[in-house]
Amino acid sequence: xxxxxxxxxxxxxxxxxxxxxxxxxxxxxxxxxxxxxxxxxxxxxxxxxxxxxxxxxxxxxxxxxxxxxxxxxxxxxxxxxxxxxxxxxxxxxxxxxxxxxxxxxxxxxxxxxxxxxxxxxxxxxxxxxxxxxxxxxxxxxxxxxxxxxxxxxxxxxxxxxxxxxxxxxxxxxxxxxxxxxxxxxxxxxxxxxxxxxxxxxxxxxxxxxxxxxxxxxxxxxxxxxxxxxxxxxxxxxxxxxxxxxxxxxxxxxxxxxxxxxxxxxxxxxxxxxxxxxxxxxxxxxxxxxxxxxxxxxxxxxxxxxxxxxxxxxxxxxxxxxxxxxxxxxxxxxxxxxxxxxxxxxxxxxxxxxxxxxxxxxxxxxxxxxxxxxxxxxxxxxxxxxxxxxxxxxxxxxxxxxxxxxxxxxxxxxxxxxxxxxxxxxxxxxxxxxxxxxxxxxxxxxxxxxxxxxxxxxxxxxxxxxxxxxxxx
Amino acid sequence: xxxxxxxxxxxxxxxxxxxxxxxxxxxxxxxxxxxxxxxxxxxxxxxxxxxxxxxxxxxxxxxxxxxxxxxxxxxxxxxxxxxxxxxxxxxxxxxxxxxxxxxxxxxxxxxxxxxxxxxxxxxxxxxxxxxxxxxxxxxxxxxxxxxxxxxxxxxxxxxxxxxxxxxxxxxxxxxxxxxxxxxxxxxxxxxxxxxxxxxxxxxxxxxxxxxxxxxxxxx
Amino acid sequence: xxxxxxxxxxxxxxxxxxxxxxxxxxxxxxxxxxxxxxxxxxxxxxxxxxxxxxxxxxxxxxxxxxxxxxxxxxxxxxxxxxxxxxxxxxxxxxxxxxxxxxxxxxxxxxxxxxxxxxxxxxxxxxxxxxxxxxxxxxxxxxxxxxxxxxxxxxxxxxxxxxxxxxxxxxxxxxxxxxxxxxxxxxxxxxxxxxxxxxxxxxxxxxxxxxxxxxxxxxxxxxxxxxxxxxxxxxxxxxxxxxxxxxxxxxxxxxx
Ligand code: SF4
Numbered sequence: 046x047x048x049x050x051x052x053x054x055x056x057x058x059x060x061x062x063x064x065x066x067x068x069x070x071x072x073x074x075x076x077x078x079x080x081x082x083x084x085x086x087x088x089x090x091x092x093x094x095x096x097x098x099x100x101x102x103x104x105x106x107x108x109x110x111x112x113x114x115x116x117x118x119x120x121x122x123x124x125x126x127x128x129x130x131x132x133x134x135x136x137x138x139x140x141x142x143x144x145x146x147x148x149x150x151x152x153x154x155x156x157x158x159x160x161x162x163x164x165x166x167x168x169x170x171x172x173x174x175x176x177x178x179x180x181x182x183x184x185x186x187x188x189x190x191x192x193x194x195x196x197x198x199x200x201x202x203x204x205x206x207x208x209x210x211x212x213x214x215x216x217x218x219x220x221x222x223x224x225x226x227x228x229x230x231x232x233x234x235x236x237x238x239x240x241x242x243x244x245x246x247x248x249x250x251x252x253x254x255x256x257x258x259x260x261x262x263x264x265x266x267x268x269x270x271x272x273x274x275x276x277x278x279x280x281x282x283x284x285x286x287x288x289x290x291x292x293x294x295x296x297x298x299x300x301x302x303x304x305x306x307x308x309x310x311x312x313x314x315x316x317x318x319x320x321x322x323x324x325x326x327x328x329x330x331x332x333x334x335x336x337x338x339x340x341x342x343x344x345x346x347x348x349x350x351x352x353x354x355x356x357x358x359x360x361x362x363x364x365x366x367x368x369x370x371x372x373x374x375x376x377x378x379x380x381x382x383x384x385x386x387x388x389x390x391x392x393x394x395x396x397x398x399x400x401x402x403x404x405x406x407x408x409x410x411x412x413x414x415x416x417x418x419x420x421x422x423x424x425x426x427x428x429x430x431x432x433x434x435x436x437x438x439x440x441x442x443x444x445x446x447x448x449x450x451x452x453x454x455x456x457x458x459x460x461x462x463x464x465x466x467x468x469x470x471x472x473x474x475x476x477x478x479x480x481x482x483x484x485x486x487x488x489x490x491x492x493x494x495x496x497x498x499x500x501x502x503x504x505x506x507x508x509x510x511x512x513x514x515x516x517x
Numbered sequence: 518x519x520x521x522x523x524x525x526x527x528x529x530x531x532x533x534x535x536x537x538x539x540x541x542x543x544x545x546x547x548x549x550x551x552x553x554x555x556x557x558x559x560x561x562x563x564x565x566x567x568x569x570x571x572x573x574x575x576x577x578x579x580x581x582x583x584x585x586x587x588x589x590x591x592x593x594x595x596x597x598x599x600x601x602x603x604x605x606x607x608x609x610x611x612x613x614x615x616x617x618x619x620x621x622x623x624x625x626x627x628x629x630x631x632x633x634x635x636x637x638x639x640x641x642x643x644x645x646x647x648x649x650x651x652x653x654x655x656x657x658x659x660x661x662x663x664x665x666x667x668x669x670x671x672x673x674x675x676x677x678x679x680x681x682x683x684x685x686x687x688x689x690x691x692x693x694x695x696x697x698x699x700x701x702x703x704x705x706x707x708x709x710x711x712x713x714x715x716x717x718x719x720x721x722x723x724x725x726x727x728x729x730x731x732x733x734x735x736x
Numbered sequence: 737x738x739x740x741x742x743x744x745x746x747x748x749x750x751x752x753x754x755x756x757x758x759x760x761x762x763x764x765x766x767x768x769x770x771x772x773x774x775x776x777x778x779x780x781x782x783x784x785x786x787x788x789x790x791x792x793x794x795x796x797x798x799x800x801x802x803x804x805x806x807x808x809x810x811x812x813x814x815x816x817x818x819x820x821x822x823x824x825x826x827x828x829x830x831x832x833x834x835x836x837x838x839x840x841x842x843x844x845x846x847x848x849x850x851x852x853x854x855x856x857x858x859x860x861x862x863x864x865x866x867x868x869x870x871x872x873x874x875x876x877x878x879x880x881x882x883x884x885x886x887x888x889x890x891x892x893x894x895x896x897x898x899x900x901x902x903x904x905x906x907x908x909x910x911x912x913x914x915x916x917x918x919x920x921x922x923x924x925x926x927x928x929x930x931x932x933x934x935x936x937x938x939x940x941x942x943x944x945x946x947x948x949x950x951x952x953x954x955x956x957x958x959x960x961x962x963x964x965x966x967x968x969x970x971x972x973x974x975x976x977x978x979x980x981x982x983x984x985x986x987x988x989x990x991x
Pocket of ligand 1: 355356357358359360361362363385412415416417418419420
């Protein structure tokens with residue numbers, strides 16, 4: 046497990062790497078432009094955001110009931126439901142299913158929850174081949190890396206880097222730099238893997254309680270392959286992904302896709318409600334649904350932090366984040382990067398290790414402005430800053446108070462002390478203006494790129510008094 | 518893992534969340550009433566915009582069109598469901614004409630035909646349950662006769678859609694067909710050939726699913 | 737973004753809340769704000785016991801410290817006059833975050849009532865005073881950076897533009913990535929100086945690419961940040977708070 050204690054170092058490395066900077070800038074500009082074009086009518090956009098926020102809030106407010114209903118309907122349809130309290134438990138459930146079928150080859154569709162579980166490593170340690178089939182995930186896996194974006198995992202690489210990677214890994218296939226040809230090479234390599242795989246694993250975008258239906262959004266068709274061709278399909282998804290009814294799905298699908306990529310709809314929307322039925326010629330004979338909790342139920346208990354769980358993983362918040370766009374996804378050192386990553390990951394892993402992430406934002410609000418389910422991301426970042434430094438630990442957030450440092454706390458105490466005493470404050474300001482020539486010309490890193498600010502000759506209080514605005 | 522289940526549910530029940538009252542979404546009078554002609558136009562435009570082919574044809578003519586397209590694309594076989602809704606018309610047409618491309622059907626279950634499906638089949642044709650005009654989408658409920666992999670594995674997918682079935686939005690489909698009353702094993706929305714933008718945000722077509730999607734819109 | 741806000745009739749009297757940064761670095765901006773309002777025939781009260789809205793501590797997670805300071809400000813506004821704030825982030829703090837900061841405290845209601853009558857200066861000039869401006873200045877080419885809190889928290893970016901557009905001799909030019917953050921973010925600039933430096937450098941570059949002669953900002957934090965960068969690059973672009981800019985161009989004595 047990476048930690049973000051060296052977030053600063055990684056972000057500075059990324060800033061110093063012009064290639065990474067260019068790749069992200071280019072990609073994020075593209076994604077922002079596509080969203081803008083895809084959601085060009087502000088009235089419709091805001092109406093949809095309100096509707097989708099309402100759907101997610103409704104689902105969360107009934108979460109335990111909906112989960113039971115989902116379980117009941119899935120079970121009735123023949124989908125086997127497994128609950129896991131931790132990542133370990135979830136991994137072992139998957140392993141156990143593999144073992145029951147003497148399975149050694151897994152083909153994977155895109156699943157951020159499996160990244161959260163670090164399932165690939167776990168299964169490889171148990172001699173199971175675990176192959177990513179989403180093009181971006183496949184590239185990242187070939188390179189031995191982790192995704193740097195939740196919907197575009199290989200966004201940190203450009204075509205030359207990917208072509209070079211293919212050349213190293215597959216010396217026999219002709220060298221190509223054209224994205225379409227690279228994609229074709231991947232298609233050829235993976236095709237055989239699909240029909241030889243023993244088990245297909247996928248994530249889930251929405252699970253519908255009303256009908257026991259698992260919904261998957263994708264463009265490539267690998268998700269359909271993983272859920273259709275191998276004899277066993279395992280779906281993994283966090284317990285928060287449930288929605289109440291089928292009629293919730295059209296607006297969510299609509300806004301998810303348009304927020305993520307600006308497409309009017311994804312190429313495929315795959316709704317799975319049961320394993321192969323008698324007489325049907327294809328489809329998996331078994332479908333399993335694994336539901337890891339992994340701290341979600343803890344997040345659920347707080348009336349503000351619960352909003353973290355609304356997320357539908359569209360990636361828009363990272364696409365629009367000026368910090369993410371400059372440092373890229375790997376700098377965060379967490380499974381999910383960007384604003385939502387800085388909110389969800391410290392709550393899962395702990396503020397002790399990832400407590401720096403909530404500070405990695407100017408709170409400019411660009412993330413909250415685009416979130417399709419109106420998650421107040423800046424407010425949540427602010428809240429987690431508080432949880433990181435508060436001095437009365439109530440044990441509700443993992444790693445609470447672990448970011449509190451003596452000097453910083455002292456500075457804020459002194460600051461507060463000065464600002465609650467108006468007379469003293471005025472005196473201090475007046476003194477500062479009188480001593481302004483003594484202001485140092487260097488103010489740490491601030492002045493590396495900026496001129497130092499200039500203190501005025503007289504304070505606002507003095508000016509206001511002179512002009513008669515003062516209430517004294 | 519029953520313990521995990523109960524523990525999780527108990528934790529979720531320990532404290533009921535309190536959300537501030539949510540705004541009601543403003544009602545969007547979508548200017549709903551569209552004519553069939555408008556829906557056909559919207560459907561065609563949207564589906565073509567994602568590099569799918571759309572051919573307007575008729576009840577009498579679609580088999581001919583299908584065969585012509587297969588020949589133009591130099592496909593040497595075409596997978597179809599010989600018990601499916603398209604079978605009768607196709608077989609009649611193929612018999613009356615010369616018989617290329619070769620019609621193929623796969624009996625038994627996928628276990629016995631996985632390899633030829635992946636390696637030998639050039640194209641497949643399936644019927645389509647309905648379509649969604651606003652986003653240019655084909656709605657499929659694969660059946661015993663036309664299973665899921667037909668629209669997925671072969672490099673070319675022909676989809677035969679009757680225009681009178683076009684809906685305006687996905688929400689309308691779900692509501693008017695009352696999907697919640699019984700979902701099939703697999704329901705699919707297909708909007709174009711398979712694609713990816715994972716390399717430099719550049720669209721590449723034909724990644725894992727079909728490289729070509731050809732819709733025959735019958736009216 | 738803020739939902740449609742209903743604005744009151746022009747009041748007889750208002751409270752003006754300057755800020756700590758303004759106080760020390762740009763006192764003339766607040767002064768100009770008060771003069772603009774006064775010129776419209778509204779009495780301006782500058783409560784002399786104001787110090788800081790508490791935002792720096794709030795955004796750093798030091799809520800107890802922020803609350804103590806905010807509590808001291810509450811005493812400055814005993815009557816229910818509108819409270820006008822020249823800086824977008826301080827206005828956002830008082831309007832949106834005070835209610836969170838005082839939730840479940842004895843001041844909860846008092847604070848909500850205060851929050852309801854907090855206005856960002858530009859918003860107040862446009863919607864409450866319905867100000868009309870007559871430009872007395874020489875031709876100027878201006879780039880505007882509203883501040884993220886004005887734009888997204890308060891939702892009043894357009895008001896800034898509307899005010900500048902009233903000035904006949906001012907040409908408003910638009911920099912690339914206009915809505916993007918300048919990288920100040922209060923303590924962000926201290927905690928993540930390299931990222932902040934990258935952001936402000938790009939922002940300054942985009943602004944100088946417009947060949948504007950003046951940078952106008954709605955927030956002194958952004959102004960200090962971007963001007964600091966522009967001056968470091970020996971750019972001749974002047975940085976001005978929008979209040980100072982408006983006042984200087986419309987007040988005969990300043991010409
Ligand atoms: S937080 Fe909102 S914007 Fe970010 S990924 Fe989740 S749904 Fe999308």
